[in-house]
Amino acid sequence: MLKIYHSPGTRAFRVIWVCEELSVPYEIVPVNFAADYRATPEWRAMNPVGKVPVMTEGEMVMFESCAMMQYVLDRHGGGRLQPTTDDATYAHYLQWCWFAEATFARPLGEIVNHRREFKPELDDVVAEMKSRATACVGALDAAVADRPYLLGGTLSAADLSICYTMRGYRRMVTEELPANVKAYFDRVTALPSYERAVQADADTAARLKG
Ligand SMILES: N[C@@H](CCC(=O)N[C@@H](CS)C(=O)NCC(=O)O)C(=O)O
Missing domain, CATH: 1.20.1050.10 (Glutathione S-transferase Yfyf (Class Pi); Chain A, domain 2)
Known part of the structure; x- marks a missing residue:
């Protein structure tokens, strides 16, 4: 199961939206956006520059919202919402x-x-x-x-x-x-x-x- 570590209004929104559009199951883990929480070793182990979002799947941990979006498309999208590499677009x-x-x-x-x-x-x-x-x-x-x-x-x-x-x-x-x-x-x-x-x-x- 994908876990999306998200603070309201922030960039995981685009990943959540893609999951919703594709009907890919995911779980949101709410993240306290306070700077002192994002500076903790616990959060820095997830995102080394102390930003949100983060996404995990099993042992995989990643940051950068657009990379997360692409991961969801490639692993779970079944070709939807993106053209193939040989497509003109x-x-x-x-x-x-x-x-x-x-x-x-x-x-x-x-x-x-x-x-x-x-x-x-x-x-x-x-x-x-x-x-x-x-x-x-x-x-x-x-x-x-x-x-x-x-x-x-x-x-x-x-x-x-x-x-x-x-x-x-x-x-x-x-x-x-x-x-x-x-x-x-x-x-x-x-x-x-x-x-x-x-x-x-x-x-x-x-x-x-x-
Ligand atoms: N390029 C990164 C940007 C991440 C980012 O800047 N996140 C904002 C929230 S949307 C943040 O954590 N800001 C806190 C800070 O920069 O101190 C991504 O797309 O994930």
Whole structure:
């Protein structure tokens, strides 16, 4: 059984969403997001830089949410939610999967880290990060101008990963999205698996409180 170590609102959301979309069984282990817990030797043994998430399966322990997502697809997806390597869309599948975390989530993460470390926050730094994230939304708007999903007519895990990051963009930068991206985000988050992932996230929060 996959175990997903998750703190509410954080990046395991994309892995949980993929599991829900694929109907792959998993268990959530709620993680206290407090910095002092993440600095403990117990947690550092799971994630050596003290971040979340972590995923395990049997003896296997891994971190990095997009790698976790890919593991679930390759081991448990049965070919769903991703093109094969000889498919014409394969290169762009990889591109958008990496873009979701390495380029789009990065400035958003910097805003979170900056706000945690600098009080008061430095407005110029936050504005620069918001503008970098907005450039990513512009790229996505162009990419989905003529298609329902990033790869064309077929939903893939890249869409779930990007739309997880888009949640952060809407929370941290602006709810307002350009027209194509808005229609795309609404389409992908209309999946019943999205509601189940939102519920799993809320249940994790309740477990940590209770
Ligand atoms: N690239 C990593 C990023 C992990 C990450 O930054 N996680 C955030 C929560 S979503 C975190 O633990 N932040 C705490 C910190 O950086 O101190 C991934 O995708 O798993």
